Amino acid sequence: xxxxxxxxxxxxxxxxxxxxxxxxxxxxxxxxxxxxxxxxxxxxxxxxxxxxxxxxxxxxxxxxxxxxxxxxxxxxxxxxxxxxxxxxxxxxxxxxxxxxxxxxxxxxxxxxxxxxxxxxxxxxxxxxxxxxxxxxxxxxxxxxxxxxxxxxxxxxxxxxxxxxxxxxxxxxxxxxxxxxxxxxxxxxxxxxxxxxxxxxxxxx
Numbered sequence: 001x002x003x004x005x006x007x008x009x010x011x012x013x014x015x016x017x018x019x020x021x022x023x024x025x026x027x028x029x030x031x032x033x034x035x036x037x038x039x040x041x042x043x044x045x046x047x048x049x050x051x052x053x054x055x056x057x058x059x060x061x062x063x064x065x066x067x068x069x070x071x072x073x074x075x076x077x078x079x080x081x082x083x084x085x086x087x088x089x090x091x092x093x094x095x096x097x098x099x100x101x102x103x104x105x106x107x108x109x110x111x112x113x114x115x116x117x118x119x120x121x122x123x124x125x126x127x128x129x130x131x132x133x134x135x136x137x138x139x140x141x142x143x144x145x146x147x148x149x150x151x152x153x154x155x156x157x158x159x160x161x162x163x164x165x166x167x168x169x170x171x172x173x174x175x176x177x178x179x180x181x182x183x184x185x186x187x188x189x190x191x192x193x194x195x196x197x198x199x200x201x202x203x204x
Contacts, residue, residue: 054201061193065094066111071134076202086203087195088186095184098125098143099133105171105178106163107145107155122149137180144177 048056062072079089094100099108099115102123108114117123118133125135125143137143145155158173165171166188171178 054197057194057197058201061091061094061195061198064111064190064193065097065100066115067094067134072198073202076198080199080203087199088189090198091186091189091193091195092184093136095189096136096138096180097133098123098130098135098137101137101143101169101178101180105143105165105169106158106161106173107171107176107178109161117145117154122146122152122154139180139183141180142177143179144175150176 058072061067062069067075075090075093076086078093079086082089084092095104099118100111102108102117103111103114108117115133119131121129121131122145123130123143124146125137126141129146149155155176158176163173165178166184168180168182168184168188169178170181
């Protein structure tokens with residue numbers, strides 16, 4: 001299954017949770033209409049079956065991180081082999097994706113934009129140009145925007161956004177450079193996802 005590229009606020013309403021908290025306009029649009037889209041949307045959210053709850057949570061994580069079904073299952077299998085709690089490890093792996101790292105650093109305004117920044121070859125990782133958004137970063141990795149791209153309008157006024165990077169990243173938005181100083185822990189993960197439901201979905 002391909003990744004979702006449609007209206008994000010509409011999908012947030014469908015799933016019953018605001019998935020994109022970095023956009024003030026989307027937050028306002030969601031809060032204005034907290035019901036499902038469509039002509040019957042203002043009726044109460046229907047009671048989901050247990051399977052429906054598990055499936056919906058998986059859909060949330062796929063949309064939030066812009067990943068495909070194949071990628072989601074792959075990350076689950078990676079997490080399941082870990083000695084850590086599977087659901088928590090799954091979310092940590094997603095947090096360590098390069099595109100998410102660029103987003104969390106503030107270099108990318110949204111995850112989709114960060115994915116494009118990486119995919120279009122605007123980022124160096126440990127001194128080498130990369131184009132793969134799904135790279136999993138590790139402690140000590142250094143990422144930065146290519147020198148010849150730093151003057152791009154895409155990166156203008158980043159410092160004015162006053163974005164606070166998570167503690168696992170050290171970021172200098174003036175030089176468009178950052179470092180993974182430690183690995184993310186569960187407190188660094190957005191709390192809109194119940195990772196246990198995703199684990200249960202794939203373990204059946």
